Amino acid sequence: MEKLLGLPPLASQHGGEIDHMIGLVHWLMLSLFVGWGIFFIVTLLRFRKSKHPKANYEGVKSHLSSYTEVAVVIAEAILLVVFAVPIWADVMTSYPAPENAVEVRVVAQQFAWNIHYPSPDGIFGRMDLSLVDEESNPLGIDRTDPNAQDDITTINQLHLPVDKQVLIHLSTKDVIHSFFLPVMRVKQDAIPGMNIRVSFKPIKTGHWEIACAQLCGLGHYRMRGFLNVESQEDYQKWIDEQVALLNENAGEDVW
Numbered sequence: 001m002e003k004l005l006g007l008p009p010l011a012s013q014h015g016g017e018i019d020h021m022i023g024l025v026h027w028l029m030l031s032l033f034v035g036w037g038i039f040f041i042v043t044l045l046r047f048r049k050s051k052h053p054k055a056n057y058e059g060v061k062s063h064l065s066s067y068t069e070v071a072v073v074i075a076e077a078i079l080l081v082v083f084a085v086p087i088w089a090d091v092m093t094s095y096p097a098p099e100n101a102v103e104v105r106v107v108a109q110q111f112a113w114n115i116h117y118p119s120p121d122g123i124f125g126r127m128d129l130s131l132v133d134e135e136s137n138p139l140g141i142d143r144t145d146p147n148a149q150d151d152i153t154t155i156n157q158l159h160l161p162v163d164k165q166v167l168i169h170l171s172t173k174d175v176i177h178s179f180f181l182p183v184m185r186v187k188q189d190a191i192p193g194m195n196i197r198v199s200f201k202p203i204k205t206g207h208w209e210i211a212c213a214q215l216c217g218l219g220h221y222r223m224r225g226f227l228n229v230e231s232q233e234d235y236q237k238w239i240d241e242q243v244a245l246l247n248e249n250a251g252e253d254v255w
Contacts, residue, residue, distance in 0.1 A: 178214035
């Protein structure tokens with residue numbers, strides 16, 4: 001389906017349903033395009049001037065066009081109620097329990113994606129606005145908090161394991177941004193003052209782009225991150241390397 005419609009590769013469990021919905025909408029649009037095109041051509045030929053030199057003030061008495069419009073409305077209602085709403089309800093209202101998912105915080109800002117992983121115990125450490133430093137500590141993580149000492153942070157690099165449910169807590173430090181993972185069929189606005197959950201399950205390993213789909217300022221074009229979906233072994237290896245690096249720097253006054 002993605003090749004036929006020119007979509008990005010599909011790499012999430014729920015993405016097939018999204019692609020199916022997109023395909024149905026395109027079939028409806030193609031039917032309307034062909035149908036109304038034929039109607040337009042027939043109208044031009046049937047009511048051309050050479051065949052009707054005098055105007056007909058009664059017009060067409062058939063209600064075929066009205067029936068067609070009703071049929072289109074019914075088709076659109078079916079797409080919305082039978083397909084779109086159930087998909088939305090399943091994707092946007094069903095979130096995995098934290099203990100059964102990989103939890104990550106994604107904090108947007110002009111013009112970068114700040115990624116925050118909890119310590120191995122799965123608990124996010126405390127953050128303090130007074131500790132925010134855009135160069136060394138953009139999230140204001142309090143490393144004196146026991147739960148924050150092993151927290152991992154990256155900028156524009158999101159690492160996830162394949163075949164495991166992901167629960168992202170999305171927020172923003174400034175304006176509205178839009179967290180867009182094309183291959184995962186995920187797009188969610190980051191709204192100031194709100195913590196929004198996003199859930200999906202990667203089913204393919206690979207390296208893809210994280211885009212901002214909302215105009216967020218003059219540097220919007222360079223707000224680009226990278227999604228790295230790896231095997232469980234490679235993901236755990238990366239986590240261990242980051243924790244080891246934190247432990248090596250534990251004695252340095254970098255915060």
